[in-house]
Amino acid sequence: xxxxxxxxxxxxxxxxxxxxxxxxxxxxxxxxxxxxxxxxxxxxxxxxxxxxxxxxxxxxxxxxxxxxxxxxxxxxxxxxxxxxxxxxxxxxxxxxxxxxxxxxxxxxxxxxxxxxxxxxxxxxxxxxxxxxxxxxxxxxxxxxxxxxxxxxxxxxxxxxxxxxxxxxxxxxxxxxxxxxxxxxxxxxxxxxxxxxxxxxxxxxxxxxxxxxxxxxxxxxxxxxxxxxxxxxxxxxxxxxxxxxxxxxxxxxxxxxxxxxxxxxxxxxxxxxxxxxxxxxxxxxxxxxxxxxxxxxxxxxxxxxxxxxxxxxxxxxxxxxxxxxxxxxxxxxxxxxxxxxxxxxxxxxxxxxxxxxxxxxxxxxxxxxxxxxxxxxxxxxxxxxxxxxxxxxxxxxxxxxxxxxxxxx
Amino acid sequence: xxxxxxxxxxxxxxxxxxxxxxxxxxxxxxxxxxxxxxxxxxxxxxxxxxxxxxxxxxxxxxxxxxxxxxxxxxxxxxxxxxxxxxxxxxxxxxxxxxxxxxxxxxxxxxxxxxxxxxxxxxxxxxxxxxxxxxxxxxxxxxxxxxxxxxxxxxxxxxxxxxxxxxxxxxxxxxxxxxxxxxxxxxxxxxxxxxxxxxxxxxxxxxxxxxxxxxxxxxxxxxxxxxxxxxxxxxxxxxxxxxxxxxxxxxxxxxxxxx
Numbered sequence: 001x002x003x004x005x006x007x008x009x010x011x012x013x014x015x016x017x018x019x020x021x022x023x024x025x026x027x028x029x030x031x032x033x034x035x036x037x038x039x040x041x042x043x044x045x046x047x048x049x050x051x052x053x054x055x056x057x058x059x060x061x062x063x064x065x066x067x068x069x070x071x072x073x074x075x076x077x078x079x080x081x082x083x084x085x086x087x088x089x090x091x092x093x094x095x096x097x098x099x100x101x102x103x104x105x106x107x108x109x110x111x112x113x114x115x116x117x118x119x120x121x122x123x124x125x126x127x128x129x130x131x132x133x134x135x136x137x138x139x140x141x142x143x144x145x146x147x148x149x150x151x152x153x154x155x156x157x158x159x160x161x162x163x164x165x166x167x168x169x170x171x172x173x174x175x176x177x178x179x180x181x182x183x184x185x186x187x188x189x190x191x192x193x194x195x196x197x198x199x200x201x202x203x204x205x206x207x208x209x210x211x212x213x214x215x216x217x218x219x220x221x222x223x224x225x226x227x228x229x230x231x232x233x234x235x236x237x238x239x240x241x242x243x244x245x246x247x248x249x250x251x252x253x254x255x256x257x258x259x260x261x262x263x264x265x266x267x268x269x270x271x272x273x274x275x276x277x278x279x280x281x282x283x284x285x286x287x288x289x290x291x292x293x294x295x296x297x298x299x300x301x302x303x304x305x306x307x308x309x310x311x312x313x314x315x316x317x318x319x320x321x322x323x324x325x326x327x328x329x330x331x332x333x334x335x336x337x338x339x340x341x342x343x344x345x346x347x348x349x350x351x352x353x354x355x356x357x358x359x360x361x362x363x364x365x366x367x368x369x370x371x372x373x374x375x376x377x378x379x380x381x382x383x384x385x386x387x388x389x390x391x392x393x394x395x396x397x398x399x400x401x402x403x404x405x406x407x408x
Numbered sequence: 409x410x411x412x413x414x415x416x417x418x419x420x421x422x423x424x425x426x427x428x429x430x431x432x433x434x435x436x437x438x439x440x441x442x443x444x445x446x447x448x449x450x451x452x453x454x455x456x457x458x459x460x461x462x463x464x465x466x467x468x469x470x471x472x473x474x475x476x477x478x479x480x481x482x483x484x485x486x487x488x489x490x491x492x493x494x495x496x497x498x499x500x501x502x503x504x505x506x507x508x509x510x511x512x513x514x515x516x517x518x519x520x521x522x523x524x525x526x527x528x529x530x531x532x533x534x535x536x537x538x539x540x541x542x543x544x545x546x547x548x549x550x551x552x553x554x555x556x557x558x559x560x561x562x563x564x565x566x567x568x569x570x571x572x573x574x575x576x577x578x579x580x581x582x583x584x585x586x587x588x589x590x591x592x593x594x595x596x597x598x599x600x601x602x603x604x605x606x607x608x609x610x611x612x613x614x615x616x617x618x619x620x621x622x623x624x625x626x627x628x629x630x631x632x633x634x635x636x637x638x639x640x641x642x643x644x645x646x647x648x649x650x651x652x653x654x655x656x657x658x659x660x661x662x663x664x665x666x
Contacts, residue, residue, distance in 0.1 A: 026494055062664075087664075094660070103520040130518045144660050205659050207501065207511050210524050258509065261528030301526055343458065343637070344536035373466050373490035407492040 027052040034401035046073040062087040106254040148204040155197040180239035209257035224275040227286035262301035280323035331356040360386025434554030447648035461636030482657040538630040538639040
């Protein structure tokens with residue numbers, strides 16, 4: 001399998017190189033070393049990464065291939081293609097065909113209408129966002145009308161969120177009274193026309209505001225854990241967990257506008273078809289379907305010479321049932337402050353996700369210095385606060401790290 | 409600020425010069441510079457060398473397009489180097505109405521999305537250079553009080569030396585002094601004074617030439633006399649009045665790049 005992928009990768013590079021006399025090559029090499037503060041000072045990651053962008057373009061078309069290689073000290077090398085697509089340009093229409101990352105919405109680091117490209121959460125939310133998003137094979141149609149754009153995206157085959165494997169420090173084992181067994185027979189979504197995903201968006205930039213209105217029919221990137229329990233009297237004797245992806249429909253939008261020197265942002269989506277885990281013993285598989293609304297409000301600006309950005313994010317389950325494991329309303333705040341010094345060569349940044357329901361947080365201070373143009377040295381920390389919740393669950397994974405990145 | 413092409417303003421400015429042919433006011437001179445004929449559209453390659461007092465240099469390259477619509481002006485910039493900002497693009501719409509803020513967007517290729525950004529940070533450094541965003545635009549004459557200090561010959565050109573004092577006390581420059589060539593209506597040199605009225609920066613327009621019927625500044629240097637740092641700016645491959653399409657200034661082109 002791996003051999004085939006490498007052969008395919010080399011073939012692809014060869015085709016690009018042969019077909020186009022002078023493809024443009026850019027990218028970066030990066031060394032990334034992270035260590036846990038607790039856990040006996042063990043390393044969390046030792047990674048060498050090579051990311052290449054090979055592209056060629058004209059007024060009628062463009063081709064881009066973005067292969068990457070991750071080499072680790074303690075696990076096998078990863079190699080893949082993040083994007084590989086062709087763009088065709090017409091008078092008022094663009095077509096993009098192939099594997100691509102598609103990013104919608106006005107939120108930063110929050111996935112409300114930005115749901116087309118699934119996530120790679122094998123290192124939780126810590127990698128750069130370019131690396132968190134997985135490319136999807138899609139056909140994207142853009143129609144331009146003055147300052148407005150209509151986009152239609154068709155994805156023939158579903159791609160799920162990449163979760164950490166069970167040996168990873170970022171893996172969270174589900175909590176059950178006895179050790180469950182897993183039935184993965186219903187996890188895969190068969191590839192056929194009916195199982196495709198479709199998204200549409202109408203957007204515009206204007207002096208008053210920028211806006212997006214979007215609709216999607218998609219598969220839930222995160223599988224719902226259906227639970228089949230066998231009991232003997234009041235005693236649970238066996239638990240079988242059956243991961244399944246369900247179809248979701250969503251309607252959403254986002255806006256951003258400037259007001260007195262500050263950029264105000266808003267984004268919201270209404271989801272139908274989501275299944276939530278429930279403690280209700282009368283439910284046959286321990287799940288219940290509910291609709292929910294996911295929203296954010298944000299403001300960006302400069303205060304006291306500091307670049308600042310904050311967002312309030314709320315996820316509300318409609319027609320809530322008290323047996324649902326998730327809270328009816330889950331609120332999160334993000335906060336970012338940044339200062340560029342020494343002619344934009346030294347960058348100080350503080351970013352935090354704060355979970356208001358569980359009083360947990362992920363705090364990410366970072367210092368970045370441009371040694372010379374294209375060579376960047378980064379030192380930072382990822383500090384998890386709390387004992388439960390999305391961030392508190394990783395309380396023992398506090399880490400510090402360094403990165404050296406050479407762009408070319 | 410947007411360089412107005414309003415005919416009325418031109419008429420007023422030129423009439424004022426005619427009426428005060430022997431001794432125009434500072435405002436007359438600055439208005440004439442502001443309304444000087446410029447191309448309807450322009451494309452060029454911009455190179456900035458950021459040079460510290462030890463002589464170490466960092467180079468930034470940009471491809472830029474600009475189009476004048478009368479009551480607004482659109483500019484789109486594509487960052488070519490250094491490599492870590494390559495394919496980033498920036499679009500600005502400025503308005504002749506001095507009370508209206510610019511609209512600005514940036515496309516970050518790593519995030520793959522266009523973000524609206526605030527134009528209130530116009531006093532910030534542009535890409536780490538000695539130029540602020542404001543320095544690179546055309547400042548509306550109404551924002552300062554202007555007076556002619558003297559006339560003198562500077563670099564073999566007859567110049568008005570005009571002092572401009574900011575009306576808004578929050579401005580980063582308390583005043584500027586500009587050497588304006590009498591018959592060309594372009595600035596040859598400009599001194600910028602900080603809030604304590606100490607000389608902060610000197611802009612020297614080292615090379616200018618007439619392309620088609622317009623005077624264009626080709627090479628300029630902004631030197632921070634307090635830090636010893638300087639930025640050399642060079643325009644190449646300048647094309648004027650090429651009939652750049654309106655579509656060049658769009659979300660589509662920001663994402664597509666050059």
